[in-house]
Amino acid sequence: MARKQFIKQRSQRGVATLRTILLILTGALLITLLAAVFVTSYGYFRDYVSDQLAGHARDGATAIGLSLSNAIDGRDPVAAASLIDSVFDSGRYLSISYRNHQDEQIAGRAMTLQNIAVPSWFRSLADLPLPVAEAEVVRGWSRLGTVQVISHPGRAYQDLWRITVGLTTSTAIIGGLGLFAVFLLLRRTLQPLLALEDQARALGQRDFRKRVSVTSTREINQVTEAMNRMADDLGQLFEGQAKLIQHLRRVNNEDAVTGLASRSAFDQRLKVEVESEEKAAPGMLILIQLADFAGYNQAYGRNDADRLLLRVASVVSDFVNQHAGAFAGRRTGAEFAIFLPGVMAADAGVWCRQLVADLDGVYADLASPIDTAVHAGLAKTLEGRGARELMAAADEALRTAQNRNGSGCHLADPERDGHHNLETWRVIISQAIRQRTLALWLQPMVNEGRLMPVYHQVFSRIDSAEGSLKAGTFVPLAERFGLIADLDRLLIERVLERLRTFPDQPLAITLGNASVASESFRSDMLAQLDQAGQLAGNLWIGISEQAIHHHRTAAGLLVRALGRRGVPVLVDRFGVGGVPFSYLRNLRFQGLRIDNSFIHDIDTHEDNRFYVESVLAIAHSRGVKVFATGVETAAEYSVLCQLGIDGAMGYHLGRPFAADNQQTGD
CATH class of the missing domain: 3.30.110.200 (Translation Initiation Factor IF3)
Known part of the structure; x- marks a missing residue:
């Protein structure tokens, strides 16, 4: 095509x-x-x-x-x-x-x-x-x-x-002189046609921002006016669709009072973060509850209770924004949940105590003279501990904290430590970068109508004395240590080396948030791609939606630079965090990769199915492909195919395999 x-x-x-x-x-x-x-x-x-x-x-x-x-x-x-x-x-x-x-x-x-x-x-x-x-x-x-x-x-x-x-x-x-005069006259008269051509090309690329302001003859002016009006109408239609989808996502996945993730949305994302074999990340789950919130609600009324919850949610949101990859949600009543990826128990305990103190101050100010307390329970991810078990451990720790006098935190299983300490992790990651012991694992992005995968998603692993460490384990820590840009430089270098061996096998990588924000990393990566020449066109660069939201200028510069080089760019983890769709209008992406949390049980989850269907409609109207991740069952894949997905990835369609295996060229 x-x-x-x-x-x-x-x-x-x-x-x-x-x-x-x-x-x-x-x-x-x-x-x-x-x-x-x-x-x-x-x-x-x-x-x-x-x-x-x-x-x-x-x-x-x-x-x-x-x-x-x-x-x-x-x-x-x-x-x-x-x-x-x-x-x-x-x-x-x-x-x-x-x-x-x-x-x-x-x-x-x-x-x-x-x-x-x-x-x-x-x-x-x-x-x-x-x-x-x-x-x-x-x-x-x-x-x-x-x-x-x-x-x-x-x-x-x-x-x-x-x-x-x-x-x-x-x-x-x-x-x-006559020909020159005719040339000038025709150029002045037909100048709007060039602008109309550019506008038509922009509309063909689903860019509705371009306007024609050059005037000429009456007939041409009428055409330019009609084209501008059509571009405005299409732009407004896109904005309306985007706002509708954003509203539906907010209704289905956000708590109406606090704006945090709803209970079902938080549980879905937690399940993906904790139980995904490739992306499972070490981290801490924190459950927070305001003591005697029912008494406050009865004493001050529902409106004041909602204002209290909104104030608490604001403090929780500020806390989450300070930690990359963290997310929060409201469970029931005055109970909140926070997940912190790549965090050690000691650090989480310090941060949790400070957060509890801040929340206790807010609660005490609004509830005076009622006695108040804020309790928190912490549980860490462990090998073999799923989302349900993790939630149960955190809930048990919360009950223990509630049995104590006053506000406080309690850590479940303090004697159990399933991971290295921070300094050990720093040494492992730094050594992997220095010795270039980064291995590539590939997972196919499958399209029902194609024999060959659309591309292979690249997952990085570190070969250590204890075996192969998955990216979900060390990437959050690399972000925290400021080493993610060096990891991504090494990853791009290894991926380009593989493309030289298998030029007909497109690959996809996802950059860390700090890498996108780093000007030196962007310059180094673009230099690597320039040196690769035409091979760079077979590399999909993924940028997370959170990185686009928090580093809008840096992400825009990177996307435009990649576009000039013919390198396809996709939005990774699309739909997470409630980011507005406006960036789809201002930046030219070639694909969206919907987060696992919207794909899990999509065959029985009507809200997520409608959301994915709406995203497909608006993305395809702008010529943007839509991919799905985390497809674990045949029923999920069947629904996605019916919706018209451009590609899907998951254990049902193909498990990750080592890129060093020569069968990857098949």
């Missing part, structure tokens, strides 16, 4: 533009008119000099004939020759001949056509006639002979040459 569009664009570039056609037509008419004027003028002047040449010959013959008849005795050959010589020496005659009745020459002079100051080709082209003028020589009643005169055409050729040069010069000047 892309090849057909490329061929079509090339064939369209070969077609002459309207301005060219009008310029050629108008120029041809102007040149034809000037040529006709030139030919007519040239013919007139040629006839004129020919008549002058013939008249001069007649006058010369008459003068010589009269002189031989009256002033000089025409019977005297010597006198006749002297007269002819004196006349001929003027240089204005080609030949003069005085003949008797027996056609015998009595006297005469002649010369050849030489040394005429005009080009020989012009003389051949003009080919002026040489008429012979005759006059009778008489004495009394006797006829002595005939004088024959041919004028020299040299001066006639020179006059005709000067006239021709003048005509050619004036015609060229007038024609050139």
Whole structure:
């Protein structure tokens, strides 16, 4: 399909533009008119000099004939020759001949056509006639002979040459000025058409921001006005669709009072974060509850209770924004949940105590003189502990904290430690970067109508003494240590090396949030892609929706730079965090990858199904592909295929495999 569009664009570039056609037509008419004027003028002047040449010959013959008849005795050959010589020496005659009745020459002079100051080709082209003028020589009643005169055409050729040069010069000047004036007029008149062409191309790429402000003729102005109106209508339609989908997502996935994730949305995302085999990340779950919220609600009323929850949600949101990858939701009543990826228990305990103190201050100020308390329970992810077990552990820790006097936190299973400490993790990640022990694992993005995958998603793993560590384990910690940019540099280098080996196997990677925000990383990555040349077009660059939201300027610069290099860009983890859709209008993406939390149980979850269907409609209307991740069952994949998904990935469709396996080229 892309090849057909490329061929079509090339064939369209070969077609002459309207301005060219009008310029050629108008120029041809102007040149034809000037040529006709030139030919007519040239013919007139040629006839004129020919008549002058013939008249001069007649006058010369008459003068010589009269002189031989009256002033000089025409019977005297010597006198006749002297007269002819004196006349001929003027240089204005080609030949003069005085003949008797027996056609015998009595006297005469002649010369050849030489040394005429005009080009020989012009003389051949003009080919002026040489008429012979005759006059009778008489004495009394006797006829002595005939004088024959041919004028020299040299001066006639020179006059005709000067006239021709003048005509050619004036015609060229007038024609050139005329063509230039026509060119300027056509360019000014048709200038809106170029802007309309750009606008039409932008509309074809689903960019509704371009407007045409150039004015021209009444008809063209009407067309530009109609195009601008259509672009405005399409832009408003897109905005309306985006706002509708955003509203539906907010209704289905956000708590109506606090704006945090709803209980079902939080549980779905937690399940993906904790139980996904490839992306499962170490982290901490915190459950927070305001003590005796029911009493506060009864004492102050529902409106004040909602205002309290909103204040608490604001503090929780500020806390989440300070930790990359964290997310929060409201469970029931005054109970809130927070998940912190890549966090150690000691750090989480310190942060939780500070958060509880802040919340206790808010609660105490609004509930005075009622006694207040805020309790929190913490549980860490462990090997084999699913989302349900993690939630149960955190809930048990919350109950333990509630049994103590006053506000406080409690950590479940403090003696169990399933992961290294922070310093050990820093050494492991730094050593992997330094020794380049980053392994690539691939998972296919499958399209039902294609034999080959759309691309393979790349997951990085670190080879350590304890085995292969998955990206979900060390990437959040690398973000925290400020090492993610170095990891991504190494990842891109390894991926480009693989593309050189398998150029027909497109790959996709996802950049860390800090990498997107780093100007030095962006410069290094673009230099790597420039060095890779055409291979870079087979690499999909993923940018998380949160990175686009928090680093809008940096992400915009990166997306535009990648677009100029022909590198496809997709939005990763689309739908997470309630980010507005406005960036889809301002930035040109080639794909969206919907987060796992919207795909899980989509065959039974009508709200998520409607959301994905709406995203597909608006994305396809802008020429953007939509991919799904986390497809674990045949039922989920069947629903996605019915909705028209452009690609899907998950354990049901293909498990990750080591890129070093040579069968990856199959």
